[in-house]
Structure formats: C-alpha cells, structure tokens
Amino acid sequence: MDFTDQRLSYEKGMLDQQSVPESPFELLKGWMSEAIAQNVQEPYAMSLATCGADNKPSVRIVLLREVTETGIVFYTNYESAKGQDIAENPNAEALFFWHELERQIRISGSIAKIDADKSAAYFQKRPHDSQVGAWVSQPQSGEVSNREVMEQTFAQLQSDYPENSPVPTPEFWGGYEIRVEKIEFWQGRANRMHDRIVYMRDQNSSSSAWTTKRLLP
Numbered sequence: 141m142d143f144t145d146q147r148l149s150y151e152k153g154m155l156d157q158q159s160v161p162e163s164p165f166e167l168l169k170g171w172m173s174e175a176i177a178q179n180v181q182e183p184y185a186m187s188l189a190t191c192g193a194d195n196k197p198s199v200r201i202v203l204l205r206e207v208t209e210t211g212i213v214f215y216t217n218y219e220s221a222k223g224q225d226i227a228e229n230p231n232a233e234a235l236f237f238w239h240e241l242e243r244q245i246r247i248s249g250s251i252a253k254i255d256a257d258k259s260a261a262y263f264q265k266r267p268h269d270s271q272v273g274a275w276v277s278q279p280q281s282g283e284v285s286n287r288e289v290m291e292q293t294f295a296q297l298q299s300d301y302p303e304n305s306p307v308p309t310p311e312f313w314g315g316y317e318i319r320v321e322k323i324e325f326w327q328g329r330a331n332r333m334h335d336r337i338v339y340m341r342d343q344n345s346s347s348s349a350w351t352t353k354r355l356l357p
C-alpha cells in the first residue's frame with residue numbers, strides 16, 4: 141500500500157501565543173469542551189506512552205477520567221505491562237488526536253498513583269460487570285491460554301458477586317495521575333504551517349506558573 145499521494149489541508153482553526161490563557165488547564169478544558177460539542181467520539185481516549193528500564197517505548201489507549209489542578213487521571217491495572225513500565229520509569233506522555241477539529245494535544249510529566257480511597261470510590265461507581273472484568277484481567281497483560289478460561293473466570297465471579305452485591309476494589313487496580321510538566325497544543329493549518337504552542341511548568345516557581353513557546357511545525 142502506498143499513501144504518499146494522500147494529504148489533507150487543515151483549515152479549521154488557529155492558535156496564537158498572545159491570546160492563549162495563562163493556564164494550560166484552561167485551554168485543555170476549553171478544547172475538550174469543544175471536542176464534546178463537535179461530537180468527537182470518545183474525545184477523552186488518549187494514547188499513553190511509557191518506557192520501562194529496557195528503554196523500549198510502549199503505547200496504548202487509555203481513557204482520561206479527570207483533569208485535576210495538577211494533571212490528568214486515568215485508571216488501570218497496576219500490575220499490567222504499563223504499570224511495570226511506570227514502576228521502573230515514572231516519565232510518560234499522553235496524546236489526544238481529534239481529526240474533526242484538526243487538533244492534537246501532547247501532555248508529558250511524571251506519573252504517580254492517586255489515593256487508594258479515590259480509586260476505590262471510582263471503582264465502586266463503575267458498572268457491576270466492568271468491576272468483575274477488572275478481577276478477571278489479573279494480571280492485565282499476562283498470557284491466557286484461551287478465551288474460554290477468561291469466560292469461566294467471569295462466570296464464576298458473577299456467581300460469587302451477583303448483581304447488587306458489592307464487588308471488592310482490587311488492590312492491584314487504581315488511578316494514576318500524570319503531573320503535567322509540559323503540554324503542547326497543535327492546530328493544523330494550511331500548507332503544513334501548523335500552529336504549535338507549548339506550555340512548560342516554571343521550574344523556579346513554587347506556584348504553578350507557566351511559560352509558553354511557539355514551535356516550528
């Protein structure tokens with residue numbers, strides 16, 4: 141297959157260093173709201189790149205569940221391949237791409253587990269069968285001999301924890317927060333003259349001050 145003749149002109153928006161808000165969280169929430177308003181499907185799905193001690197990067201989709209005052213939160217199995225990468229190297233990057241808006245956002249920083257109480261509160265809010273599914277997928281990313289084994293475990297757990305009976309929150313499952321150190325907002329423009337504004341957290345300031353730069357596309 142050859143895609144060398146395939147190209148689109150991006151013309152839906154612009155981004156100007158003078159008019160972006162001081163806080164990147166304000167812009168992130170603004171762009172997220174626009175993506176929802178424009179019916180982008182699962183705008184909160186993001187690619188998450190991690191890299192363990194083997195120096196081999198690894199990327200997969202996870203769902204953004206919260207934007208806090210310091211970062212972004214997603215939930216997963218702490219013993220998964222990504223969980224092991226994070227235990228070995230807390231630096232990570234998340235990426236959103238919304239074709240409908242011709243935008244991407246790159247968010248990098250260090251990752252830390254969120255409070256166990258907060259993870260438990262979220263786990264208990266999830267649908268019953270998703271809670272059961274989290275127990276089946278242990279250890280997430282481990283090998284399973286066939287689908288039947290998964291289905292048997294699922295059925296067994298459903299009978300142990302029928303609908304309306306609480307499913308315990310697994311210790312191996314919970315949230316991570318990427319504490320944002322850098323966010324790049326990318327808006328596609330015509331002729332490959334894309335707008336890229338990057339925010340960097342001010343290292344010398346204890347408050348959350350940010351500096352911005354325009355980058356070449």
Ligand SMILES: Cc1cc2nc3c(=O)[nH]c(=O)nc-3n(C[C@H](O)[C@H](O)[C@H](O)COP(=O)(O)O)c2cc1C
Pocket residue numbers: 182185198199200201202203204214215216217220221222223280281
């Ligand atoms: C749309 C979408 C959303 C997903 N959301 C999550 C999520 O929030 N948490 C998660 O652990 N896995 C999620 N997954 C599955 C992951 O992409 C991945 O397969 C899984 O976490 C195992 O990754 P790992 O082996 O690198 O740890 C999602 C997949 C897709 C396609």
